[in-house]
Amino acid sequence: MPKAYFEPEYLNALVEVFHEAKRILERRGITHPVAVDAVARRILSLAQEGVPPWQILGEVLPPMTPEAAGLPEVASTNDIVVSGPAPDTER
Structure with missing residues (x-):
């Protein structure tokens, strides 16, 4: 039988799951009580x-x-463009 996650040490984490799920639903525009x-x-x-x-x-x-x-x-590459003179590579 699988372990149920209702023990006291997991309840706070489970509460956070409920809160985050509600926030995600609200961001997606889903607020109907039946859906929640x-x-x-x-x-x-x-x-x-x-x-x-x-x-x-x-x-x-x-x-x-x-x-x-x-x-x-977004672009697939992130090119960094540095303006100004080219660095002196010869020494």
Whole structure:
């Protein structure tokens, strides 16, 4: 039988999972009580199945891609441009 993560030493971590899940849902515009309740039930279910608190959030609310979050695309290379005279390499 898997270990359920409801012991006192894990409760604070589980509370943090609930708070972070709520913050993520609000950032995504999901505030309906039914949706929030469904996420809370899934968190409790995973904790009961033995999934540690530090892994639950990634399973319940997978991270958003930058594009899905509405962030602009970034260049694939990060070129550093230094203006001014070229350094003297001959000595």
